[in-house]
Amino acid sequence: MIPVQGVAGKKVAVLGLGRSGLAAARALQAGGAEVLLWDDGEAARAKAEAEGFTLTDLIRRGGVESCAMLVTSPGIPHLYPAPHPVIARALELGIPVDNDIGLFFRSYATEDWDDFGQAPKVVCITGSNGKSTTTALIHHILEVSGRPCQMGGNIGRGVLDLDPARDNEVVVLELSSYQTELARALTPDVAVFTNLSPDHIDRHNGMGGYFAAKRRLFAEGGPDRAVVGVDEAEGRYLAGQLAEGPGDDRVIRISSGQRLEGFAWTVFARKGFLSEWRHGKQAASVDLRGVAALPGAHNHQNACAAWAVCRTLGLAPKQIEAAFQSFAGLPHRSQVVGERAGVRFVNDSKATNVDSAAQALRAYPAIRWIAGGQGKEGGIAALAPDMGSVVKAYLIGASAAEFAGQLGDVPFEICGDMATAVARAAEEAQAGEVVLLSPAAASFDQYANFEKRGEDFTARVKALLGQG
Incomplete structure (x- = not known):
């Protein structure tokens, strides 16, 4: 568990008691907060009570008035199509509204890091399709290469259920638009944008709002390196917004199906072959056609994203290629x-x-x-x-x-x-x-x-x- 920092002695409300909500409640308590919990569903409330939590009906007037913060689960609307009554009340009162992702980023770094030889890093993956596979593939590559790592967010463990950081560790997080849109703190070391296609339109009031939610990870997160899929207009726009020019290697453009030329650092797949290019020279080439768990152009794009991330983390091409072959894939995804x-x-x-x-x-x-x-x-x-x-x-x-x-x-x-x-x-x-x-x-x-x-x-x- 990662105890939440900066909440000792404060009253904090938690709305939504699913996986992320209960994890947030535990982490807030561990950080010294007085936690008020509520969920509209009877089953979720019963589960929380079974853990020993006391419930407070936040919907009743006075439920959030005395709180320093409201923490909400990602599935609960906070703006469109209409905010949940508890969130609406908190916003009326000026009470900060956050989620578990925001709490993670404000709490992950501790004084213990001063004793580490290498600071831990956080890699975040967002986009419409391929997030889970890309996240799991990066985690797998790091794991078989011997690098300390954890995986969480929208896949695996909730972010506040992760273990405290270790020396030279990498935390790999899959983040949905629901999670990136509301988090008050976003500070990834490496951020990945896979692609964009229509989804969750009602929740974001259109494609523009959906893209804006994804874009926050980069525009407000300020990653040291950004890996951006450029097969759609939104990805090309995002890469252009982040880079100082085509020679800026802090932005790694990736593609499945097109050769990328004229940029400082690219990774692309064509006809089943992955290629990495840096400053006009090919740095690596890998045949993906025999990787059973990564069939098709969409999975080749996932491989490009994972390759780019792992290269920024210092892994050698041969390490990454060998890990591709042992990747088993995810259940229910090809x-x-x-x-x-x-x-x-x-x-x-x-x-x-x-x-x-x-x-x-x-x-x-x-x-x-x-x-x-x-x-x-x-x-x-x-x-x-x-x-x-x-x-x-x-x-x-x-x-x-x-x-x-x-x-x-x-x-x-x-x-x-x-x-x-x-x-x-x-x-x-x-x-x-x-x-x-x-x-x-x-x-x-x-x-x-x-x-x-x-x-x-x-x-x-x-x-x-x-x-x-």
């Missing part, structure tokens, strides 16, 4: 579950929207595609340009009929449930094909979350392969 008679089974249940599904469809040459669930506005019509590799679609969930009407000439079968879809796809698949679960839809019509959906797929495949 996860290879098994193989039989030349047919691979891939769990990409995390693809809950068309942008994520498009990346998976582009990654394989011949696909038996399991799709469907609780479809989002527009269905899968936008995936038409990416369906050329689909041999046949096997549709499940509430959106099955809608998706069937948007497949064009692609053969399909309405299977309804996962058991039928897996069985039919496996029965018809030929050597060299991939049975891919990439739903392009939410899971809530049939599952509690995308993880449960992916676990169901994995269990049925393993049973089919005799591994259950």
